[in-house]
Amino acid sequence: MERIRKKTVNTRGAILFAFNSSKYNYADMAVYTARRIKSFLDLPTTLVTDVDSLKTISADINVFDSIIEVEPDLSNIKEQTSWINKGRYQAYELSPYEETLLIDVDYLVNSDTLLKTFDLSDTFCCHSNTHMLMHPEAAQEKMGYSYETLWATVIMFKKSERAKQIFDTLQMVQDNYEHYAGIHSFIGGVYRNDYGLTIALKIVNGHTDVPSDYIPWNLVHVGKNTSVYANEVDVQVPTDGNVFDFNTEFTIMFDHWKKSKVRKEYMLIKDMDFHVMNKDLFVEIMNG
């Protein structure tokens, strides 16, 4: 049973799920991401977490509009340790907002682009395509031998029967993940929200595509063999204050392997949102 710390009624907001693992403090990442959401999107953020993760937050938790404590589902094991990423389907019921952005905590908000997603659909939308920085020709990821993967990194949903149906189906898929792994020929075991979402949305849509479910631009990843470094530090005003002037310029570096030799390539980006697959790099950016 969840416990809600504080709650205000807002039309729009963001919701973040953060449960610490033995390796990463996701709750601290959520604080950083919530600050960026406030700065660039001017939206309140609700944090969904567990009591142990909440205790570890070293920064000011007032950045959150609400904090919802839930019982963590520890059943997902990755690299011999619990990776608490199940239960994302609860976003629909837990969100205090009429219109919600459900964002992964390792997504770096650098612009107001996500505000446009509220205009895209009356119910639900997510990314269906990706762009790998420094690797623009990379193929889209497939879920086993089945569908191309949809991405749960950024989801916009509005309180509606259809959105509820999608999240209810996501729960059903999570509960029967091994069964769907068999049907779609992917390796089960470790639950992936992206796969869960792909299957759930396809079921709801009768295994067809509904164009308005897909955000019409790509989810930008910093992926394999690629590093990202902040060009400047984020500035807190005053030094212990609540206003942040966030850096939006980054250097992206890529290890180009050819005949067992690596050649480094780089480029600079600015004012663009991206998802950091390597959590260590995200933590480095977060900590300056």
Added chain:
Amino acid sequence: MGVLFTMDTTKLIKDAKARFSHNSAKAYLKEKYKSKLVIAEQGGLWNADAQTIGFLNSFSDETLVVIDTFDNPVKVDRTQLLESLTKTYNNVMTEWNSEWKELERKR
């Protein structure tokens, strides 16, 4: 937050003897501005691109049914939509051009 130093990215690039990837930078710019060209108006979702603007310009009717990016036939006030798309196109393309010129200087 609150740490007094940052990664010196210029030194990092120099030490790694990294080569600037012009093609990746060009692709990134396209990706970045693609999202900025999308606008929602009059019940449809539109790309402020040359094709849509050219199409709207080729008619003189006050209202028109146009297929939007979600493949929906939407009845629109042609002049109003044309005006919005042209404005968005000009603003976004000016920014894109400016960043692209900066990129070209790195050649």
